[in-house]
Amino acid sequence: MIYTDMIMHTISPSSHGNIDVIELLKAVGINPTYQRLQIAQILLARPQHLSAEQVLTIVNSHGGAVSKATVYNTLGLFASRGLLREVIIDPNKVFYDSNVAPHHHFFNVDTGTLTDIDPAQVVVEKIPALPVGTTADGVDVIIRIRQSSD
Numbered sequence: 001m002i003y004t005d006m007i008m009h010t011i012s013p014s015s016h017g018n019i020d021v022i023e024l025l026k027a028v029g030i031n032p033t034y035q036r037l038q039i040a041q042i043l044l045a046r047p048q049h050l051s052a053e054q055v056l057t058i059v060n061s062h063g064g065a066v067s068k069a070t071v072y073n074t075l076g077l078f079a080s081r082g083l084l085r086e087v088i089i090d091p092n093k094v095f096y097d098s099n100v101a102p103h104h105h106f107f108n109v110d111t112g113t114l115t116d117i118d119p120a121q122v123v124v125e126k127i128p129a130l131p132v133g134t135t136a137d138g139v140d141v142i143i144r145i146r147q148s149s150d
């Protein structure tokens with residue numbers, strides 16, 4: 001549980017608090033297989049940010065035997081159905097966020113942790129003209145922070 005304790009954050013209540021994960025998966029058209037339920041129970045239980053590697057470690061530390069490929073496929077499926085939000089720090093660092101309400105993030109480059117920022121705390125005043133044929137789907141702000149030296 002070291003991971004979940006470390007990564008838990010406090011700002012936003014989960015939109016998935018105390019839910020029946022079987023019903024939740026069915027509601028978005030996902031067949032609730034045993035492995036998907038294991039992953040859903042870990043990730044959707046509370047607002048948190050976990051990497052695929054962390055999900056894999058937690059599932060298998062609870063006696064599961066889920067492959068890396070299954071974890072990646074399941075997380076991608078959940079994200080595509082709106083159960084999770086992908087927060088891409090860089091191509092090698094992707095978090096899966098169980099809080100799907102609009103919000104922004106601090107990313108601490110020293111600790112590797114992600115913390116929620118209330119959307120009302122960030123004002124984006126200007127964005128460039130969008131490429132022809134596109135509409136804005138959202139603006140996600142990631143503020144990179146590091147430990148102060150003093």
Ligand SMILES: [Zn+2]
Binds near residue numbers: 105116
């Ligand atoms: Zn978040």
